[in-house]
Amino acid sequence: MRTLFTAVLSAAFAGLLLVGLCACGPGGASKAERLGKDIKDAAMSVPGVESASVNVNMNTSGNFISVKLVGNSTDQTALADVLGNALPPMLEKTKDVESGSFAISIFSPDDSVSAGASALGYTGGKSLSNFRDYFLSGS
Structure with a gap:
């Protein structure tokens, strides 16, 4: 009887160990990784964006998103236009993120020229909700 009890106890322990290991194993991309990929894919779908x-x-401190785009121009106005086209689809990907900060710039291929959201008239700081309000409402 004792051998049967030991066998059952050992099997139960092995089962619990297996369940525990499965729970700790790789479970796919995190929410942050998925969001980063979605934002990058949205940016790369815009003509004039060479890389993102x-x-x-x-x-627990919040949500922080930073984006560096590289455009295909060395003209600041052209880069700003590309940024203006890229922001709406990228910000659409953040619709499930309640709050946070958002920072973005676009650079020329050689990093000598850049443009930020201020080149598009945006003065709302780094608040993600302010970015969405401005660039998704058509302001």
Whole structure:
């Protein structure tokens, strides 16, 4: 009887161990990683964007999104136009993010010229909701 009890206990322990290991294993991309990929894909779909680097940090302190785009021009006005076209689809991807900060710039291929949201008339700071209000409402 004791051997049967030991066998059952060992099997139960092995089962719990297996469940615990499965719960701790890789479960796919985090919400921040998925959001970063979605924002990057949206940016890359815009003509004139050559590359996009997106960093999304979601933690107990808040949500922080920073984006560096590289355009295909060395003209600041042309870069600003590309940025203006890229912001709406990128910001659409943040609709499920309640609040946070958002920073974005676009650079020429050689990093000698850049443009930010202020080149498009935006003066609302780094608030994600302010960015969405301005660039998704047609202001």
